[in-house]
Amino acid sequence: MKTQTERITPEITQHYKVPFNLRRFARTNSAQLGILGVFISLWIIFIVSAPRTFLSPQIYSAFMSSIPFFAILAIPLTIVVIAGEMDLSFPSIMAMGMVAFYYVYNGTAFLQNATMQVFLAIIAALLTGAAVGWINGAIIVKFGIPSLVVTIGTQFLWRGAVLVLTQGGNFTLEFIKTTIFHPILVGKIGGYFPMQMVWLIVITIVGWVLLNRHRFGAHIYLIGDNVNSAELMGVNTKRTRIQAFMLVGVVSAFAGVIASFYVSYFWPSLGDGYLLSTLASVFLGGTSVFGGTGTILGTFLGAFIIGAIEAATVAVGLTGFWTQLIYGFIIVLSVIMHTYLRKRGD
Amino acid sequence: MEEYRLELKNVSKSFGEVKALENISFHLGRNEIVGLLGDNGAGKSTLIKILTGYYQPTSGEIYFNGQKVDHLTVPKARELGVETVYQERALAELQTLWRNIFLGRELCNRWGFLDIQRMKDETHRLMTQSMGFTSQAVSPDSRVGKYSGGEKQGVAIVRALFFDAEIIILDEPTMGLSLKETAKLVSVVNSIRQAGKSAIFIDHNIIHVYNVADRVVVIDRGKVAGEFLTKDIGLNELMETMVRVAETGSLT
Numbered sequence: 001m002k003t004q005t006e007r008i009t010p011e012i013t014q015h016y017k018v019p020f021n022l023r024r025f026a027r028t029n030s031a032q033l034g035i036l037g038v039f040i041s042l043w044i045i046f047i048v049s050a051p052r053t054f055l056s057p058q059i060y061s062a063f064m065s066s067i068p069f070f071a072i073l074a075i076p077l078t079i080v081v082i083a084g085e086m087d088l089s090f091p092s093i094m095a096m097g098m099v100a101f102y103y104v105y106n107g108t109a110f111l112q113n114a115t116m117q118v119f120l121a122i123i124a125a126l127l128t129g130a131a132v133g134w135i136n137g138a139i140i141v142k143f144g145i146p147s148l149v150v151t152i153g154t155q156f157l158w159r160g161a162v163l164v165l166t167q168g169g170n171f172t173l174e175f176i177k178t179t180i181f182h183p184i185l186v187g188k189i190g191g192y193f194p195m196q197m198v199w200l201i202v203i204t205i206v207g208w209v210l211l212n213r214h215r216f217g218a219h220i221y222l223i224g225d226n227v228n229s230a231e232l233m234g235v236n237t238k239r240t241r242i243q244a245f246m247l248v249g250v251v252s253a254f255a256g257v258i259a260s261f262y263v264s265y266f267w268p269s270l271g272d273g274y275l276l277s278t279l280a281s282v283f284l285g286g287t288s289v290f291g292g293t294g295t296i297l298g299t300f301l302g303a304f305i306i307g308a309i310e311a312a313t314v315a316v317g318l319t320g321f322w323t324q325l326i327y328g329f330i331i332v333l334s335v336i337m338h339t340y341l342r343k344r345g346d
Numbered sequence: 347m348e349e350y351r352l353e354l355k356n357v358s359k360s361f362g363e364v365k366a367l368e369n370i371s372f373h374l375g376r377n378e379i380v381g382l383l384g385d386n387g388a389g390k391s392t393l394i395k396i397l398t399g400y401y402q403p404t405s406g407e408i409y410f411n412g413q414k415v416d417h418l419t420v421p422k423a424r425e426l427g428v429e430t431v432y433q434e435r436a437l438a439e440l441q442t443l444w445r446n447i448f449l450g451r452e453l454c455n456r457w458g459f460l461d462i463q464r465m466k467d468e469t470h471r472l473m474t475q476s477m478g479f480t481s482q483a484v485s486p487d488s489r490v491g492k493y494s495g496g497e498k499q500g501v502a503i504v505r506a507l508f509f510d511a512e513i514i515i516l517d518e519p520t521m522g523l524s525l526k527e528t529a530k531l532v533s534v535v536n537s538i539r540q541a542g543k544s545a546i547f548i549d550h551n552i553i554h555v556y557n558v559a560d561r562v563v564v565i566d567r568g569k570v571a572g573e574f575l576t577k578d579i580g581l582n583e584l585m586e587t588m589v590r591v592a593e594t595g596s597l598t
Contacts, residue, residue, distance in 0.1 A: 015463060016470035016486060028487065215458040222449060225438035232400060232436040233450035234420035292440040 030341040031286035032297050038334055039301045046312045053315035061192050063307055068200035069262075070274045071303035072255045074281040075207040076247040078299040081282055082211070083244050084224040084291025085140065085147040090252040090278070091271030092158035093132050097125035097253025098266050099165050105175075115179045122181065125253045132158060133249020137242030147245075166268050173264045186262045196258050203251060208296040220244060224291025277306050280331050286338045293342065305330065349412040351376050351544045352397070352428075352513055357406030359392055366392040368568045370406070374513065374544050379535065381559030381576075382548040385592050389568040390548050391433065394517050397546075398430050399423035424451070427512030431519050433548075435502045439491030444469040446490050447505050472504050495522030503534065514538055514545040520554055532558055552588060556581050566591050 018024075026033060047054040073090055080087050104124035108117045136154050140147045176182050187195045211217035219240045222230040230237050252271075260266050285302030287294025309330065313323045352374040359367040367389045374380055384390050395401045396408075399418040408415050410426050430436075437446050444465045445452075453461045453468075469486040473479045484497055493501070499519065506514055516535065520528045535558045538545045549555050555562060556576055562584065563573045571591045574584065 016467045018485065018487070209459075213460055213462070215452050215454050215460060218445060218452050218460060221441055221445070222438045225440045226436075228434070229436040229438050229449065232398070232420065232430075232432055234399075234424055235450045236421075292438070 031293070031338060032295050034337055034341050035284070035286050035298045035301050035334070038330075038337070039305055042305060042308070042312075042330070046308065046315070050312065050315035050317075053311070057192070059311065059315075061188075061194065063304065063311070064197035065194045065262075067303055067307035068194070068196040069255055069259045070278045071200050071281060071300065071307070072196075072203050072258075073248075073252055073274060073278045074285075074299045074303050075203050075296060076244070076251045077278060078282050078285070078287050078294055078296060079207065079211055079217070079220055080147075080244045080248055081287050081289065082224045082291060082294040083220045083241055084227065085241060085244065087136065087147065087151045087245060087248050088275065089132075089136060089151040089155040089158055090248055091273075091275050092155050092162065093129055093249050093252035094256030094259065094271035094274070095162040095268060096132055096158045097129045097256045098260050098270060099162050100128035100253075101125040101257065101260075102166075102171060102266065114175055115181070118176055118179045118181050122257055125257050126250050129249040129251070129253025129256075130246050131249070133246035133252075134242060136249070137245030140245070141238040141241055162268050168268055170265065170267045173260055173266060176261055176264060182261060182264075185258050196262070199254075199258065203254075204296060204300050211296055216240065216243065221292060224293075226292075277303075280327070281306050284331055284334045286334075286341075288338075288342065302334075350374060350409070351378075351411060353409040353412075354393075354396075355407040355409070357393075357396060357403045357408070359389075359396060359401060360404045366568055367396075367403075370565075370568075370570055372563065372570065374546060376544060377539060377542050378561065379539055379545045379547055379559050381555035381562040382546055382565060383552065383555060383562055383588060384565035384571075388565045390565055391517065393565070394430065394515055394546070394548065397423070397513075397515060398428055420450075428515065429506035429509060429511035429513070430515040431499075431502045431506045431517060433517040433521065435498055437490050437498060437501060440489060442487050442489055443473070443484065443501065444486040446501055447472065449505070451509070472508050473500070496524055496527040499523055499527070499531075503531070507534065507538075512543055514543060515548075516545065517548045518550065519547075520549055520551060528554070552585055553581065556584060564588065564591055 043054070053059055073094075077087060077090065101121040101124060105117050105121040108120055111117055132154075136147075136151060139145065139154070140150045183195070185195055185199070189195065189198070211220065219230065219235050219237075222233075222235055223237050223240060227237055255274075256270055260270060281303035282294075282299050283289065283302075284305060285295065285298030285300070287299065306327070309326055310320075310323050313326055314320060350373040354370055354372040357367060357370045357372075358365065370389075370393060372393070382390050382393070392401065396403050396418075399420045399422055402417070408418055415422070415426070436449075438449065444462075447469045448465050453465050455461065466486040473484055473486075479497065479500060484493065484500075490498065490501060499522065503516075503519065506516075519531055523531060532554065535545060535547060539560075547555055547559055559576055561573060561575050562579075564571045564587070572587070574587075576584075579587075
């Protein structure tokens with residue numbers, strides 16, 4: 001045995017590599033392959049039972065228009081859940097960001113330049129999201145209260161703030177249509193491919209890189225796995241968790257902006273319908289509620305399954321009443337599958 | 347005055363009403379291995395966690411190489427060269443081996459992006475060449491949770507020893523190890539001295555401590571009950587002393 005004087009060598013002549021092995025690949029990626037299997041099987045069922053709907057390009061354009069609004073939220077939420085935390089306040093943050101947007105837009109009227117005003121207003125929305133996320137995270141970390149409990153509280157708090165600041169009023173955003181930001185955020189490339197899908201892809205890639213190729217993500221996994229170990233080994237668990245909540249805040253505010261731009265209108269109830277489909281996407285994608293495991297790809301696929309079920313139930317000839325039943329069925333079965341895969345995997 | 351690698355002066359630590367440590371003075375010389383003995387709850391683990399910056403002492407002073415250090419934190423202690431093999435091993439069991447080896451000090455570029463290939467290379471080299479793990483199961487991409495007790499301990503030791511450690515703290519390192527693994531561990535500790543480093547060795551097994559330590563410090567009920575150079579005391583005598591301390595709380 002060698003002694004500890006040996007240090008990290010600057011150069012390694014031989015790289016550690018293992019020859020590709022299908023069984024090992026399947027074992028280490030069981031969660032992602034599992035959800036991919038569910039995704040493909042469901043899609044085949046959809047196509048076979050409703051070929052006219054599921055083979056037409058329009059339905060895919062429609063999916064790519066509507067699914068990104070909550071799929072975007074599910075990406076940072078996945079990171080928070082992997083860290084062993086939970087955030088239920090993101091629908092309210094969406095609206096809170098838009099309140100900041102509206103105040104800054106009106107407050108900068110003297111600029112006489114709609115594009116500049118909208119630009120500043122978007123920045124204000126994102127900063128507000130970050131600030132709200134920081135407050136969520138700081139309360140959780142400083143007082144050591146479970147995040148589920150804190151964000152149930154702050155969900156009401158921020159929604160309440162929205163209602164007070166807008167006096168419950170809604171307002172039109174018609175002015176954004178004259179600015180470049182409307183086509184950039186919610187336009188359609190070639191009249192077919194929605195820009196919000198492009199933003200979803202960008203956020204998914206950034207989320208994946210942060211989680212898998214950055215120190216931040218490494219610490220997120222460690223904190224979710226064993227927060228004591230992480231602390232003993234000198235990981236700043238408090239700062240990292242606050243950063244994760246800030247990420248949810250910024251992305252929620254962004255999702256609020258694109259969801260409002262899409263309809264050119266703001267309702268103070270913005271975001272209300274997204275809570276459950278976003279959470280379902282995360283858990284359907286195989287992220288463990290206990291923390292420490294989870295993937296961005298799983299969440300991405302989970303969001304598309306959730307988004308397609310409603311269209312599919314109607315397209316295969318069932319009434320809309322069936323939607324929830326099928327939702328519940330697929331979510332429960334997938335969560336059971338993930339638990340099973342985790343137990344026998346590795 | 348001789349400059350110690352590490353010195354504690356009158357360190358106390360209370361958790362609310364409970365006094366875990368009372369006026370502990372302790373020092374660790376260069377090139378010295380100190381064995382820390384004491385019953386369950388005597389305060390050994392608390393003392394260790396103060397040295398690693400995990401707990402802040404309620405009062406008292408800490409010196410590294412003769413220099414006073416205020417507000418010792420875990421990253422600061424690591425910077426000063428303190429590495430620890432914790433009793434609870436401090437592993438993240440759902441994560442892969444390479445993530446555990448580099449836990450808390452991932453190799454990354456200046457923007458924080460990980461150098462995964464290099465971490466895997468180093469992990470592979472350390473586990474096979476330095477620790478002699480040849481099992482296919484202990485690959486950098488395998489998850490730590492399914493390892494045997496000895497393999498987990500190996501991970502914790504590799505992590506402590508193969509970085510820039512000046513002071514190595516081993517908290518119950520033989521717990522759960524087989525005889526062969528224990529023998530290997532003892533030779534690792536001996537190699538620490540040969541390399542000119544210092545170590546603090548904590549174990550329930552007095553024989554292990556006696557065999558590797560230069561000096562033994564006995565802690566009882568949060569106080570230093572006594573200390574001996576192992577060359578001045580026989581194993582039997584030490585054992586009798588330990589029993590006496592446990593019963594009466596004092597050496598005589």
